[in-house]
Amino acid sequence: MSGPSDTIGNAGKPLGSPVNSHNEWDPLEEIIVGRLEGATVPSSHPVVACNIPPWAARLQGLASGFRYPRRMIEPAQHELDRFIALLRSLGITVMRPDAVDHRKSFSTPDWSSRGFSNTCPRDSLLVIGDEIIETPMAWPCRYFEAHSYRAIIKDYFRRGARWAAAPQPQLTDALFEKDFRPPEAGEPMRYILTEFEPVFDAADFVRAGRDVFVTRSNVTNRLGIEWLRRHLGTGYRIHEIESRCRTPMHIDTTFLLLSPGKVLVNPEYVDVNRLPDILSSWDVLIAPEPDPIDEPLLRTTSLCGKWLSMNILMIDEKRVIAERHHTGMLRALENWGFEPIPCDLLHYAPFGGSFHCATLDIRRRGTLQSYFP
Secondary structure, eight states: OOOGGGOBOTTSOBOOOSOBBOBSOSOEEEEEEOBOTTOBOOOOOHHHHTTSOHHHHHHHHHHTTSBOOHHHHHHHHHHHHHHHHHHHHTTOEEEOOOOOOTTOEEEOSSOEEEOOOBSOHHHHEEEEBTEEEEOOOSOGGGTTGGGGGHHHHHHHHHTTOEEEEOOOOOOOGGGBOTTOOOOOTTSOOOOSBOSSSOOOOGGGEEEEBTEEEEOOOSSOOHHHHHHHHHHHGGGOEEEEOOOOOSSOOOGGGTEEEEETTEEEEOTTTOOGGGSOGGGTTSEEEEOOOOOOOOOHHHHHHOSSOGGGGGOOEESSSSEEEEETTOHHHHHHHHHTTOEEEEEOOGGGGGGTOSTTTTEEEEEESOOOOBOOO
8 A cells, every 4th residue: 555655646646645643843834724604503312412511401492403503603703704714824734624514413223313513623624744534423413423524525535535434333332331420520431332343522632743642532442542552553652641531522621732842731630740751851731720701691502611711822932812701821922932823713612622722723734743752
């Protein structure tokens, strides 16, 4: 099987891959940004409900399958448009997935569902070097989400990128713990996922060249982590970050790599004394307490916790896009030697995240390196 450097174009010349992203901080050249069009309240399922308070889960169950109301979509769309304009003003190529009607129902022999959204490409697609990997997500409502990116992926593939997909999961009841209850403080950690089959969201991983960091969560199990470890092979090492979050889902409000030698951690979720030894020479930056959210609708509809202030996007080793509302984080980034670029995306939280979640960096100007001994 030929590698990416052996791919031949129509003219008989080798193609260079348009996909090239090895870490979270090399100079950003091309990115995918999600869409709000067609976003639908997730279909009711225990794996969705387990990550939100019980009262919110009951409301979500009543609204599942309906379109999000305009009063939620419009402010988020306004902020998203301005964020895209900012990226383009920085000379970054912005790609968008297809618009999809997520209210359409679909089924397998075992279950049926409606969709959710394609607001967060960071969840369904993982970029490692010149390869795009479609992930086996655990939420049934996201089963076909990656299809809205297929036109972009096929174009990248024709131009020399590598493209893989993890095994499509069955998502039967055997994958989910029956009568699951999130652990209380002081109880041993437990997850809703069994080890019936590999599942993972790409947003539970962050990259530092030949080293990849992951959190096990309510959407990523040990088999999923092991599948990626074997897929990447001996050229990469995967390190697990222990999270104290009682309802873990996605690493990018827990642990985020900012630049060579600097990592941002959530002091509520991470015990810095239990970080992998490989990080012992790095500066561990403690995220400041997030600024409170005063808007009642936003507080009650967010799919994310208060630590979304950490969900920032590195443009290069110095410049970083961060939420304008979270002034504590902006000041901290400045004090740590970064150049924060304030932007608004607060109203995107009901749809799954902020700047890091809403994007997928496709090309960063850099090469594969090892940043650790």
